[in-house]
Amino acid sequence: MDNFLIYEEIHKRDACVVYRGRIKQSIDFVMIYCVEKHKRHELSNLVRLMYELDHPHVMKFREWYETTNHLWLVMDLCDGGSLKSIIQADGALPETSIRIIGVNICQGLYYLHQQDIIFCDLSPDKIVSDGSNIFKLGNMTLSRMKGEHLQTIFDETYDNYLDDVYRGKERPKAQAENFFYTAPEVLRGGEHTISSDLWSVGCILYEMIAGRQLYDEKNTNKLTQKILNDRLVLPTTKGSTKLSIEFTSLLQGLLVKESSKRLDWPAVLTHPFWAGQLTHLVRPQTGVTKKNVNKSDALDRSAISSRLAPTDRPESNVSFSLSCTKTSIQLTQPHKTVEVDGNKTLTNDRSSINTHEQSTAIGSESIERIRKMLFSKAELQLTSIVENQKIQKTLPFKFENKLLPFQLGKYENLSRLSSVDLQEHANMIKKELSITSAGSPTNANGMRVKLNLLNYIGSTCLEQTNSGAFADVLIIKDVHKDLLNLITNGGSMEL
Numbered sequence: 001m002d003n004f005l006i007y008e009e010i011h012k013r014d015a016c017v018v019y020r021g022r023i024k025q026s027i028d029f030v031m032i033y034c035v036e037k038h039k040r041h042e043l044s045n046l047v048r049l050m051y052e053l054d055h056p057h058v059m060k061f062r063e064w065y066e067t068t069n070h071l072w073l074v075m076d077l078c079d080g081g082s083l084k085s086i087i088q089a090d091g092a093l094p095e096t097s098i099r100i101i102g103v104n105i106c107q108g109l110y111y112l113h114q115q116d117i118i119f120c121d122l123s124p125d126k127i128v129s130d131g132s133n134i135f136k137l138g139n140m141t142l143s144r145m146k147g148e149h150l151q152t153i154f155d156e157t158y159d160n161y162l163d164d165v166y167r168g169k170e171r172p173k174a175q176a177e178n179f180f181y182t183a184p185e186v187l188r189g190g191e192h193t194i195s196s197d198l199w200s201v202g203c204i205l206y207e208m209i210a211g212r213q214l215y216d217e218k219n220t221n222k223l224t225q226k227i228l229n230d231r232l233v234l235p236t237t238k239g240s241t242k243l244s245i246e247f248t249s250l251l252q253g254l255l256v257k258e259s260s261k262r263l264d265w266p267a268v269l270t271h272p273f274w275a276g277q278l279t280h281l282v283r284p285q286t287g288v289t290k291k292n293v294n295k296s297d298a299l300d301r302s303a304i305s306s307r308l309a310p311t312d313r314p315e316s317n318v319s320f321s322l323s324c325t326k327t328s329i330q331l332t333q334p335h336k337t338v339e340v341d342g343n344k345t346l347t348n349d350r351s352s353i354n355t356h357e358q359s360t361a362i363g364s365e366s367i368e369r370i371r372k373m374l375f376s377k378a379e380l381q382l383t384s385i386v387e388n389q390k391i392q393k394t395l396p397f398k399f400e401n402k403l404l405p406f407q408l409g410k411y412e413n414l415s416r417l418s419s420v421d422l423q424e425h426a427n428m429i430k431k432e433l434s435i436t437s438a439g440s441p442t443n444a445n446g447m448r449v450k451l452n453l454l455n456y457i458g459s460t461c462l463e464q465t466n467s468g469a470f471a472d473v474l475i476i477k478d479v480h481k482d483l484l485n486l487i488t489n490g491g492s493m494e495l
Helices: 037-050 083-090 095-114 150-160 194-210 220-229 245-254 265-269 287-307 326-332 355-364 367-373 419-438 444-462 467-476 479-489
Strands: 004-013 016-023 029-036 061-066 070-076 127-129 135-137 335-340 343-348
Touching: 004 029, 029 037, 037 061, 037 070, 037 150, 083 127, 083 194, 095 135, 095 194, 095 265, 194 245, 194 265, 245 265, 419 444, 419 467, 419 479, 444 467, 444 479, 467 479
Parallel strands: none
Antiparallel strands: 004 016, 016 029, 029 070, 061 070, 127 135, 335 343
8 A cells, every 4th residue: 555645534334434545656546445354255356357447437446455454445536426425415317417427327337248247236326426527337346247156256255265354254145235226037036137237227217317216115025026016107307397208218118127128238329318429339240250359358358367266365464466567557658549349449548647747738737727636635634544554644734934935924814915915925935946946955954944835835725714815826826837846856855
């Protein structure tokens, strides 16, 4: 975990705490999951399946670690909340929003199905937003490859780690905790399939338009009977707005109890409700090409499965080797070309930008974009984690008045200064930092003065009354360029 900084807690549930983090030496933010070890079977299965996945609508796996009592999983930052939380807050959503979210869901799920991965437990809880209108599929702990028996995989993990992880724990079960989104054929004892995943998509679309689950029943037996036997009743919308014919048709096609009569992918992707946004995923059915692709994919998956079999046991307290392979590649390749359904598309990799490249390109950025790159108060304070002594808190900003290159006096309350005085103050700071950037002082006292000035800037920007106007003036004066130069060239400074 030495490559990451951990900030505030995002979410907490049984056996798992989720933190917001950042890769050191970058502005690449991530989500870091701290999971108790008795969930090893689920986490191992997730990593096994997501290790090679790369799609904008599937959460990206970065790497994982093991400490004495926990497993640590590093994933894409998706702190915009789950789809479930959005529905709980807003109730029924308009069809325009449902179309945007639904397109994202279908793109991610279709990609997984092309990799022969069945999600098996798709629900609004497992669809998360990155905060910029992009939704991704995540938490694939109960997913599996076609033809696999997940219970067998869980049993192997349980047997291999029984002594030091699962002692006193029951054998894990490879099934969902609830059946709200489970297809009828699965409840009858059948296997999860592509069609059963599409039933789950129908349930999610229904919940978004109705603001409630398709069958709102807490009793498991009654819920099962409703899914198996009750006919579909279309939801009523608020006000005078009625369901569109296209959306009604899509719901009725997905929520068919007979899997053989349910809409398949070609029908879903070309459905008029999506307004043509998914038709590019439909590829021509050419027998020779399809056969070759499937054979190639099968060989690749076989190689991946052999490397990441759940029986491979990592050494305790030693980080896995993924940190020196996949993550390092992401940090140095800002763009990656991936082939999706036979068409090459350029996908922006959300990897890190080194500070030198950032300092040369930042001049053309607008103030609003620059402000998004600046740290917030929460991001500058680490959250302590029990039994992990390697993760330390950052020191608070402290400065000495007598070391500042100006008299604090009238600058104690910047909110009362005029714009002219603020600009004069910023010019004074920029002058000092520019001197440092051009050639850092070699004497200890000079270094102390510059470090004290940086602490003054940090402390002032974090104060509620001063932060807005002062930060804006610093940005307008291009002070960020001097700060970046200090970070890049001031290796001996305790930044």
